[in-house]
Amino acid sequence: MYGPLGPRANPLALLPKRPRKHGAINLTVPTVRLAHLSDVHVTVPRCGWRARDWFSKRLTSWANLRFRRARQFAHTDAVLAALLADLRASHFDRIVFSGDATALGFEAEVARAADLLGVAELPGLAVPGNHDYLTHAAHRGGSFERLFAPWLVGERLDGVYPFAQRVGHVWLVAVNSAVPNRWPSDARGAVGQAQLDRLGLLLERLPEGPRILVTHYPIWSAAGQLERPGHALRDVEKLVEVAARGRIGLWLHGHNHGAYHHGPHGFAPFPVVCAGSATQVGLWSYGDYTIAGTHLRAVRRAFEEGAGAFREVEGFAVPI
Secondary structure (H helix, E strand, O other), rough: EEOOEOOOOOOOOOOOOOOOOOOOEEEOOOEEEEEHHHHHHHOOOOOOOOOHHHHHHHHHHHHHHHHHHHHHHHOHHHHHHHHHHHHHHHHEEEEHHHHHOOOOOOOOHHHHHHHHHOOOOOOOOOOOOOOOOOOOOHHHHOOHHHHOHHOOEEEEOOOOOOOOEOOOOOOEHHHOOOOOOOOOOOOOOOEEEEEHHHHHHHHHOOOHHHHHHEOOOEOOOOOEEEEEEOOEEHHHHHHHHHHOOOOEEHHHHHOOOOOOOOOOOOOOOOOEEEOOOHHHHHOOOEEEEEOOOOEEEEEEEEEOOOOOOEEEEEEEEEEO
16 A cells, blocks of 8 residues: 555564563563653744734634643653653654644644654654644644654555554554644544545454554543543544444543543443643653553553653553
């Protein structure tokens, strides 16, 4: 399959030659290790404002950033430096980034985020978040797709999304759930029927193996309820239906800044895991996942401000 980002030959898709050790695990089944991070909300001093930006959603988002989120993300660069050191030292098979690289969707922010996350050097998969597509101009400009291109390589039918990467015995399937919205209070997402149709065909054609869906938007809130209307994925039920039919076994996402996970319930027949924000003060963490066969063991690694490094804080396990 060929798409706009190149042929299906993917130099990042490495197949492990033998079982490996990670912590206490020494398994004779195929093993893959993933880092799942999200919602880093990078900004820069000079974003490149234009006159049209003052008459778009960027103005109210800037005010929110200036008077509230600036405190919440005051240490983003330092935290991401510690995170990148952790990722380099841990030798993950793939970095899974589930969106919101930026605060305001400016190209300068996307470039800075790609640099801080090591996009040019580490193997990864990424999807955009609603902040990366904050305005129609940001969406049309395609800066996320250009600057995160090394993490958007994979099997696809047409267009950029959806696409799939094979990592060992596991398939990661990336779906773009972010769209630009006009009104300040509107933070909803949508996949759209065209992408849903492509996703269904892509899942039909993928070879066997555990399948993990990656989006920015969630199904459930931390409380296990559907997201509130102004913050939700508009066509979540359609996406769940296509994912279930395509044998998705796990859904990874961001959007909500506190990390959580849920087992199958409601109309979602698979577990879901929210990475939370990797950089928000007090919530800063990411997921370290070891997939052995069809089971996932997750460890949440959180930033320790005093030590200036990430440390293991809790763990859980789910079947895929």
